[in-house]
Amino acid sequence: MAERSFLSDILRRVAGGGWRGGRGDDNRDVVDLCRDLLSDRGEMSGLVRAQNILDRLDGLGEDEKRDFFQRVAKEFSVDQEALQAAIEGWSPGDTDAARAIHFAAEPKSQELIRRLNRVPGATARLVGLRAALLKSLRELPELGGLDADFRHLFASWFSRGFLEIRRIDWSTPADILEKIIVYEAVHEIEGWDDLRQRVGDPDRRLFAFFHPAMPSEPLIFVEVALTEKIPGSIAPILSAFSERIPPDAASVAVFYSISNCQKGLRGISFGNFLIKQVVAELQRELPNLKQFVTLSPVPGLRSWATGAMQGDEPLLDAATRETLSALEADDRPAPEVAVRLAARYLTRARRSSGTAHDPVAHFHLGNGAILHKVHAEADFGSRGVANSWGVMVNYLYDGPKIEARHQAYATAQKVAASSEVRGLAKN
Amino acid sequence: MAERSFLSDILRRVAGGGWRGGRGDDNRDVVDLCRDLLSDRGEMSGLVRAQNILDRLDGLGEDEKRDFFQRVAKEFSVDQEALQAAIEGWSPGDTDAARAIHFAAEPKSQELIRRLNRVPGATARLVGLRAALLKSLRELPELGGLDADFRHLFASWFSRGFLEIRRIDWSTPADILEKIIVYEAVHEIEGWDDLRQRVGDPDRRLFAFFHPAMPSEPLIFVEVALTEKIPGSIAPILSAFSERIPPDAASVAVFYSISNCQKGLRGISFGNFLIKQVVAELQRELPNLKQFVTLSPVPGLRSWATGAMQGDEPLLDAATRETLSALEADDRPAPEVAVRLAARYLTRARRSSGTAHDPVAHFHLGNGAILHKVHAEADFGSRGVANSWGVMVNYLYDGPKIEARHQAYATAQKVAASSEVRGLAKN
Amino acid sequence: MAERSFLSDILRRVAGGGWRGGRGDDNRDVVDLCRDLLSDRGEMSGLVRAQNILDRLDGLGEDEKRDFFQRVAKEFSVDQEALQAAIEGWSPGDTDAARAIHFAAEPKSQELIRRLNRVPGATARLVGLRAALLKSLRELPELGGLDADFRHLFASWFSRGFLEIRRIDWSTPADILEKIIVYEAVHEIEGWDDLRQRVGDPDRRLFAFFHPAMPSEPLIFVEVALTEKIPGSIAPILSAFSERIPPDAASVAVFYSISNCQKGLRGISFGNFLIKQVVAELQRELPNLKQFVTLSPVPGLRSWATGAMQGDEPLLDAATRETLSALEADDRPAPEVAVRLAARYLTRARRSSGTAHDPVAHFHLGNGAILHKVHAEADFGSRGVANSWGVMVNYLYDGPKIEARHQAYATAQKVAASSEVRGLAKN
């Protein structure tokens, strides 16, 4: 029933044009409409106005949106007088007064976003709006406050407790499958035939998180291959010509691609939960599975090495330096060199915060995985070669140890690595 | 899939006991667990701890819950040092610093509630928790701040845009129907046979709002009778022996009962939207419907009159005073007296805020309805007699005028009443 | 979409009264309408006429229906001329001509029933019609041929491959649950509270078969209790006050009630499949279950014994005869006597066809079960006492042996019984 009950339909039917929140809005400035929305006392008229605003925003070009964000950031900021008054009413230790400051200091933009979200279907549009805001933010850091408001509200609305996990397969509605094609960010899906094997072949799985207010929009998804052994390169997994195995012949589940779908949800993390929930789902369905690993890129390797060559980075020993400096543009170091270098990079290169330098490593180590194995010549895709000379790695999720590893990395930046990898990483 | 993926199941499967967020929690103080939850950095371990806390809270008695709320209110308040620092960094007009104050002044209890809500199924439990909090609040006004945090988050989570409307009928799952029986607050449902006619008879409808995170829990529902004429008493509507009409023979839809289901959602308003959406649904289904009215009680009439008798309330003229003072305990004033008094009360008696004195009148007038007709001897139920000598009224929702009436009441407390009612209300 | 597309709606919309199959049908003899239906060449007009016929039949009283059946049996019989001609065209061994006889000899009533079944929703109405036919058949054996036509078509339409099994629980739609209450034929369900525990308690299950053309009408259902031990009496299972156990603490699944729902499907057997499919479902859900047994009545015991007392039935030894003849009307034989007599009856009393005398025994033995145990004082319900002095028995479904036992009973009438029961059955 819900889907048919669009607001416009309600209005047309009940009101015969009665709710006049909308009348005349068409020619008015959209920021004026926002101001009215915040002062609206009629819930129905507010709903209509909110819908009008969303419709208007959909029609704005990039520059107009940037202007809109700037004006909103300025005009729908904190009410300074109210804040001043609240501060004056407070003395340290007065918790009620402190809470009063909190509410007084709430930027009006938060209430604006909440009111826009009352419109059925608004959530996805607000996520899209934040994607545009993030784009504007690159040039206009003063929009950071407004973005913080979005992020704060989204973190609350996209709470893990509200999400549902769904398996995507060949009987999934086409409109959702189409989005999987679009959103795949790691190993591009080349049309419907490629998609079909990734979701429909007996030894493939794809799981995604959804939010009930955006039922056709995946938030994040993970692609899984069921295999007999831990794989050392990506090509056989992606190929249409590899042999398939029956799922109950598999002993390994390989997470070979994780894609965040919604740019507007940047900073709201789901991947952590998704992987672990998929592990649980797969264990339930296929008790024969013994190992849960990723087949992951090392996106930071080559740029880090290039930078390191220019300094006196101790992780680069003399032999490695020599090898690298002898490489022509399209050359790759010999496999054994690439593997040693990657192992060293992943286990020992750090950001100033102390965390792993490589972002993918940081993600999986932070989730409690262990760096299990490093493979040279594992990815001949252009991105893989450009980023890491084709090196890929397996991170292993080992149930009973996940939490301890997560804690060790979170609190002491301890990088878990197999003895093989640790051996490779030694100078 | 989601429903089977309970957290405990995930843990059992993946971890083989690996996430130790839970281990040992059983013997620890639940407020200590909350403190840990706020400092937890592992998302999975945090999830387990959150679930443990919710389980523990379920097991607490009323007194223990009250203690818990008091301790939470005290310990998870605003971080005073951070607030002090933020205030020091602020000067009037500095919007970024103002926003920083807002975030610094956020009571930790808000984050605590958000983290508890990450557990699948937690939302309903948090709503239940607030119901307990509201009970404690009666004696302990210092819990008001904590309650404000709940209300603030619930208003965001139970945004109209997230709700779905569903028709409840005789093919609705029994577990939901059972809740309708329990939650009906106006005209009690006397078991499954009574329920069956209210949801299953051809000239009856029942609609409810649901939140996707609480799919078996109605939030609010409205009961509708389809009739040929605007009814003047409730008995024929509730009776099992009244004649039924085919729905397309009806020209009037009567909203004869609206029930809020969740005590823990007090202050979060849905009724306004629900009525208007149901009007739209019914118009779509049954184009023959011409009028949308309520058959409503006047809960404030008799207690107002009793109070008014003790003062010199000008709305009570001498004749009325005489009549009322002559009434024995179980007497009712003559119908014409009751009707005139009710009309006067509803159109003219006000709260100090200027709004209608009667809460039901305030609700419907605030929604844009007009007071259409007053009926004596309309409700012989004990509550109806006790509250209003059995007087009931019809509020009429007249599509094209709803918004204007809502505005007139919202801004100028103008009570819309039919000429008949206005005539009755004259001294 | 389907459910809204009722025929009448199609007609009203498309035709504006265009399909005149229906016009004027109201005053015509319903058998005339049937005749027209068989000669109708327009599919839409035939559909309308079929619907008119079904509507008319719904309105007939019992006597009128009986008349209708008699006329149909007579007038829509085999076309004798066509049959004669087909026979003349045949000589032994001519398979095409033999098939031609088959089609020529098809009673027109079969085509009539098939054409009535084209109306959406007709199947359930035809099942109801056969229920009325079976009633008339008791007095009018000449309707047996018409009944054979119904049974023949129903056997084809209600093929196992078309059925679906569903678990019925407390989230099942109320209209279906209501039918479970009505259809329970073994141990009456005393209202919604009783139902709730039978479908909703953690150690109870209820499964039913449905046909897609009758989605709200169960065909047959079985009730299951999950227990720690094989039960010896029915009262603890039915009682609201018995302790419940968590399902994974159970090691026995007890099938304590099987009810056929549709009188009009008499002779179409489902129970066999249902039990075995439920066993499979339960094993999948609860691997801890070790034994699958029934707790069954012995409906034929007492009437058999009464008859046997009048002859020289060798299964009644002298001592038993003495005991039975000494019984007063409301007396029961001592438990040890009842048990021995029942064991003897169930294992050795036969019908002239050689099958077990007791119909419930015949059903379960025919399905491959073994008679596991006999209990006296197991059912104090009035029916149980009247039929078998309260004796009940367990039949055990022992997976790997089911097929062999089924074969042994089906081909050689061999009754499988445990050594305990065999011991009891000895003279």
Added chain:
Amino acid sequence: MAERSFLSDILRRVAGGGWRGGRGDDNRDVVDLCRDLLSDRGEMSGLVRAQNILDRLDGLGEDEKRDFFQRVAKEFSVDQEALQAAIEGWSPGDTDAARAIHFAAEPKSQELIRRLNRVPGATARLVGLRAALLKSLRELPELGGLDADFRHLFASWFSRGFLEIRRIDWSTPADILEKIIVYEAVHEIEGWDDLRQRVGDPDRRLFAFFHPAMPSEPLIFVEVALTEKIPGSIAPILSAFSERIPPDAASVAVFYSISNCQKGLRGISFGNFLIKQVVAELQRELPNLKQFVTLSPVPGLRSWATGAMQGDEPLLDAATRETLSALEADDRPAPEVAVRLAARYLTRARRSSGTAHDPVAHFHLGNGAILHKVHAEADFGSRGVANSWGVMVNYLYDGPKIEARHQAYATAQKVAASSEVRGLAKN
């Protein structure tokens, strides 16, 4: 639940290998298995055997299937002795004995097909089997009897009352959409992008019939374009570049393609019902629609004309003969000639049975449509040019007159045509 309850799963779980219907079947002749299936008394073992047979048949090549059909036709024919006995027991007028002949003369192949159909999911496989049978039948007319058995049972199983209509759109599961691409028989769908516009564009609709035992297999579907005017050529409808209109701006619904999906259901007619039900659906959704027309090919035109040139067909006047005989291989007659010739052909050329010569004309006229308009140069597809020099026509479904036209055509072969077409058709 149903889908998981595969037979093999049941067996594995319950039986631990207990039902031995299957053991050893692998090496046996499949016709022997069929013989056993017919004599099987155990329902479960019969089910297993039936599944084994279906699996074996899936694995047969075309020749092996043909052999199988021949052997089945011979061995599972009518029981001649039983038939002889039944005939001897009959005398003209004895209806019970006649019915006995009917059942005695039932070919065993019918019971074989019914028993195979008990396996969940068997129906689609049997439909596939008949498709193979129809192929064999071309060379082996002696298989006609066996085919009659299939057709007889399918007509009963695929009764209109069992079917459901579904709208297919872009949120339909991909596995069903993929079949739409494969089954489109009139205007080929060129991949997913083409499909997307046919099901997803606002002014396009696609409806299909399904049978509940084959939920992912469309039986027949119709494609609809919503337009402002009756279209005179197919290209704008199929083109991705045509302008789209909002559905409520349309006044015409154009049925531009109807495809039967299942070769194995040949002779079981659905199209008639489908069109009329879709008209009803569209009228309900879009009250603005005023006309329901087809845009149909004239597949018989050119071959008829070629044949007619060789005789003295009176519908070919001298001028037309001259024109046609002057045409080069790839030429088309001038539009006005083509149009007149098509009008004459469609309204006046008949089969020996008296029905319209053109099969598409026969279909729509038989459904009660009127031949509304003839268009030259309407279809430049290779098939359209080859069959009818690109001529297409509109048949109009005019609600209130459908039934009368259907009757006039069905009983008197009267071809309904607009005055314009009738004018064109004159010599």
